[in-house]
Amino acid sequence: MHKISTDKFMENILSMRWNMDLNPDDITAMNLLSAMLNGRSEKYPTRQEWSQATSRAYGLKAVWRLFTMCDQVVLEFRVRWLNSAWMDDEEYIPLLLDLIDQAAFHPVFSEKNLEQAKMLHKQRLMQLRQDPDWLALSRALQICQKDHPITIPASGTLEQADGVTLEQVKSLFEKVTKQGNLYLAGDIEPEVEAYCKEHFDAQPSHVSLLGVSEQPVREEKEEKDISQSSLAMIYATGTLSTDEDYFSSFVLCSLLGQSSVSLLFEEVREKHSLCYSISTSSVASCGVMAVSTAAARENIDQARELIEQIIEQVKEGQFEQETLDLVKREILDNLSSQADSASSMIEQAFLNEILDRPLSVEEMKREVAAVTKEDIAKSARKLKLLSVVEILSREEDADETAC
């Protein structure tokens, strides 16, 4: 168990995370499991009863959620509650313990709840599919490799949902909730800590990482009746979270598209006014970087050219040292911000544990500070384009515009 003790936050957090192998046949069932675990329990079997109980506990939030990490799927049980030091309510702690226990260990597995979870899950997927930015990025990840976990959609699929059975869901719950990584952050009540020690089997687990490999670039385009077009480009970085040059790759990603002074932002948005947003994101556990933007259809080709041009320039070291220095300063300031966020401290503790790469904030700051311009260029030269997806707004019908 990893405990972060501080009394400066109003809320305390418990986060228990279990992981198992990511299996494309089970991913939708895992999503349904996560949905079924939320919002009810044996003692509070309807959503209304659960809501009433959590409202009474000063708006306690107990949530199950799912995310993937390379070839692992992680199921997280997270509880946020107001520090009892603020409550003059002797019923609060017993209620708190009851709700944590109910939410964690007393799920309601019934055919009715499974059917409802399927319905809600399908609705959610349909909503996501309507977002051209999400659609472009998820399709680009799906086609960027053959037979790599990164192509497995973390949200599952519509097609699989109907075939999921109650036995499958129950079996997955039994299988995944064995040993896991437990985190507590805040001014944790002794009763809560004692409960966690007794009931959660906290044995840190680790994951091994699996990088993507180079392949011929795959491209897709789709048209929709939308106001502006979305572009997603996936690159292999050639670097994983545990590699020696990880921090060079980390700073590169920020320099390209995460920093407030990033090169892509300055070039594509500020200089050419082609878009409102452009950014990069990283899946460091698989060695992948994504570039995402949205622009008018007639500007998409130019946006793509500029992205590729900027990356080529960085490979040649053609960027200002001053810009790199600013990006590094920003990262250092972000690292300082961890101490002001219980969630951030938990995320860092989890990464350190699961990657078996214990790094303090000070160590990370040193690593970032040491990254040079040549390190960045070297990391950029490892970038290989894997896939490109464009979700394009339909061109105006020529007949409608002819005079």
Place this chain on the structure above:
Amino acid sequence: MKLPVNRLEKTLDNGMRAVIIQKPGYNRSMFMLGVPAGGMNLEQAEEGQIRHYPAGCAHYLEHQMFRLDGQDVTFALAAENAKTNAFTTLQRTCYFVWTHSDPLPVLNLLLKFVQTLDVSEESIEKERGIILSEYDSYDQNPESRLYRELLEALYHDHPAKIEVLGSREEIKSITKENLEQFYAASYDPGALVFAAVSGQDPETLMSKLEEMEKAYPSQRKGRVQRLMPEEPTQVRDEYRSVPMDVELCYAGEAVKLPAADNVEQSLREDYYLSMWLDSVFSTLNEKTEAWMDQGILHAGFDSFSDVNTEYSNFMFVSSTDNPDAFYKVIDGILDEKKPMDARTFESLKIRALASVLRSLDDFEQLAYDAICGVQEGYDPLKEADLVKSLQLDDLNTWLAKADFSNRSKVLIHPMEMEEQSK
């Protein structure tokens, strides 16, 4: 109720009002400047003269303000280990910066770039494409489109219906002169409100702020007043149907209410309304589960209320398999106006109090609430006391008298649906 924050307030020599909130133990400092002009500032009384502005002016100016001495101020802030952002609402525009390093250079930069106008024809043209792209990103999102259509359906002439960004045509038409006039009218230092949330000593920060603000004397003698047209009680459109390239239907129903008479009333009524909405349109209502099972409500269904002294409304939204059934459910809720029971009231009151306490860890929320409090005339740090003072009888009395008859319905639907109905 004694809260874990220290607060210092002052009106500076140039008329700027300042609120500094200390959060002991935090590395972070956040500074926010609030301008009392937003999307609704289309017509203003400025020292005896009435001026009209195109919609989207406040937001366009917000985009322009990140220039200082001909350069993007983001770089200067990054050099001080700081980041910046801004937002424009219907009523105000706020600029903020934050850092975990020495806050004084960052404070200086914020004061400088907001209180210095640096625009050119070139900078304005450059920004036009960016804002049009921002407009398109909201326009193609069914949820934000639903929200906008509901406001347009509710109001005839009231600027509460105005898209803060303006329309595409208005964005294309805004001129340098519009922005310069708007800035001169609305950004006088004496009209601005400053809020800081920081782990640093508040007395030191206030002293430094006073020193820095000496460089920005007030230029205006009189107050600028936002003018509101007369607005009928009835809604503009009772029903609107909007085709989009979506797979689901998105349904919304909104209710127009009279604006509150004063701030105290608006704060109280906002709580009554949001608590009542939670009691009838959340999982606290036993019927909600059945509505979800029937596909009338999808996960993510929600309600919003906005009660203030300039306009008031509330709305219900959800994606749905059955729009007709959705409207029937909402009309049923509005017609019944079911009084709240004691158990539900106590649950919601506890939850509301908890929400106030939680917000004390949210720097941006604390700063924004401080600015709203000064501009509207209330103390956000007394909100916990307000919640504690709420009474069930008062809520139900307010509910019984409230008029929910002025309603607008909007449906965002797949394009195939329109073709079928044709």
